[in-house]
Amino acid sequence: MRKLDMTQASNLLTRTEPPADLATTAVLAPGQGAQKPGMLVPWLSPDAEAQLERWSQICGLDLLRLGTTAEAGELVDTAIAQPLIVATALIGFHRLQSTGTLSSDTVVVGHSVGELAAAAVAGVISAEDAIALAAVRGKAMAVACGLEPTGMAAVLGGDPVEVCDRIVELGLTPANRNGAGQIVAAGRSAALNELSAAPPKGARVVALKVAGAFHTPFMKPAQEALAAAAGNIATHDPIRPLLSNSDGRPVRSGADALARIVAQLTAPVRWDLCMAAMSEARVSVVVELPPAGALTGLVRRELPDAVRHPLKTPESLDALLEAGSEVAR
Template sequence: MVVALVSPGQGAQKPGFLTPWLELPGVREKLSWWSQLAQVDLVELGSKADADAIRRTDATQPLLAAAALIAAAELPLGDVTITAGHSIGELPAAAIAGALSADTAIALAGARGREMAKACELAETSMIAVVGGQADEVLTAIQAAGATAANRNSPGQVVAAGPIAALEKLKANPPAKARLIPLQVAGAFHTDAMITAQTALSEFASALEVSTPQKILLSNADGAAVTSGKDTINRLIAQVTSSVRWDLCQETMKDLGVTALIELPPAGTLVGLAKRTMPGVEVLSINTPDDLILARDLIARHGVHPTGEPSVQFSVATASVKGHFAPLAELNEGDAVAAGDTIGHIDTRQGPVPVTAPTKGVLVEWVAHPRDPVAPGHTLARLTPGGAA
């Protein structure tokens, strides 16, 4: 019995989809903090913004990452074996697997959205869904038109991307028995059109702290399990210009014996694919907090139960702005701190910005050191919650 927890990609969002989640204790406050890291107002985007506003690449990507992580925090993740995400969904999946902190995933999602939006402005590109047809004939037609198979979601669903002229050529010479559906997107994601975004993200990610995944984390590139923190971040950056192979992720899940698949909000797309390509697997979409009861029940019935062995859990203090870090001179590793205590500040051109402890606990390690350059989402310090190491 194996549970897979999956996160959707861009296009799954709907106006107001986060509204019911704001009623949960602490969610509004968490989203307000993540809004600083992502440099967009996640509360406004998730509850009041219209369809056009949340279609913007710089808005959609951190919004989807935040939604997935908000819901995942309400689940018994210790019983979940596999995590995976489609495109931007791979970032919250990495955080759920323990390879990134939630704060780091949100900051990276914000940077990813901004840089991909900039890349979209450099040339006229777009994407078209190709539904049906023979798989080899579809791929041949896409290549002949000068486009790229950017998403291979299942044998009968491929997304072509590239210059407008190439997509027009594909429409003029479609593969047999296939339907072409133009997508309302800003550009050709997961192609070489995003190379400037990939370069910028590589620089942004160079100072991020990553860890070896504690769950099986499947990569969009080839459906393989990621083996290290370095592999995780390298694949997340490379993913911007490479095809999403969700078809291979599903094949790996079947090979690993997945018996239940839960899609985090805004859910429906990946569950729909699973129903067609993973017969016999029990699936569930989480879209509101009301769905959490069913999700917990599904995990209880299919999940891997904890061993009961003790493990140390850490919380992290992260940067909210770009600048240079200055830890509090009188605070040393091993000292106890209370939630909200100032543990240092970040020197910016506008002046110092305080850094506070996210929880009560013990300062275990300074990750950033005096005068280290930092950016939003960079981990500054690790703490053990609860006041004891």
């Protein structure tokens, strides 16, 4: 198997190819923070439980228990949350796919760890490899978070330029640029406290319940661990348009997609650019895989005319199909 070149992976974040023609339907995979107690309960079936048992063996976690009876405090753990979120998204995707074959021109995009689920949906990696990489990623990030007191905080409102200037002034990183008036700052805890005490004009700061500064250089040790694991993964070219968090543009190959996912561990998530690409492509139907809600909330403000289907239960899927969407054919 190939070994992932980290310099090459980082360079991928600066590519400038124009967006390809995209479909009018997008499937979104949520990231960390979307987890909630009992999120797997509505999606359980004999097939889903068998799948979860296999995936549990891969990641070394009891995904079925964690997704049904675990309390919120346990799900905050990065090492647990990441593989569980990816597993839940893929269980929802399999239910969606079982209604018919997804169109080959349906756009696929995931937020942060959701990129692993999105890569599986786009045919770049197998579901099993997505779960395995999510487990490595979550565990390695949890370890990296313990090396120094760091964290993240959402800055809501304010002028985006002024917000970013203030974040950088404090030695922090604008780690998630989510659009819809939301920029997430990440870095040392002391600097985050200073940001909360003196926020940018017209903005408020909300501390996030995460273990550390994701998508910053503080995650370098985790990136190295993920790169080592990714070097053993077979990839395939996307069978559907797959957008990257690095610049919102479609990836061109499976190797490109996986390299970007690894490089993204220490680079900001540009969800704003992903939404801009969807807007430019005139995406009119957005389906968010479970645990759904956060991403369609962002889409509501940036793509107000798009029909949104957060798949919170199988009944949400029924509503999608009854609406006549061409997501499944």
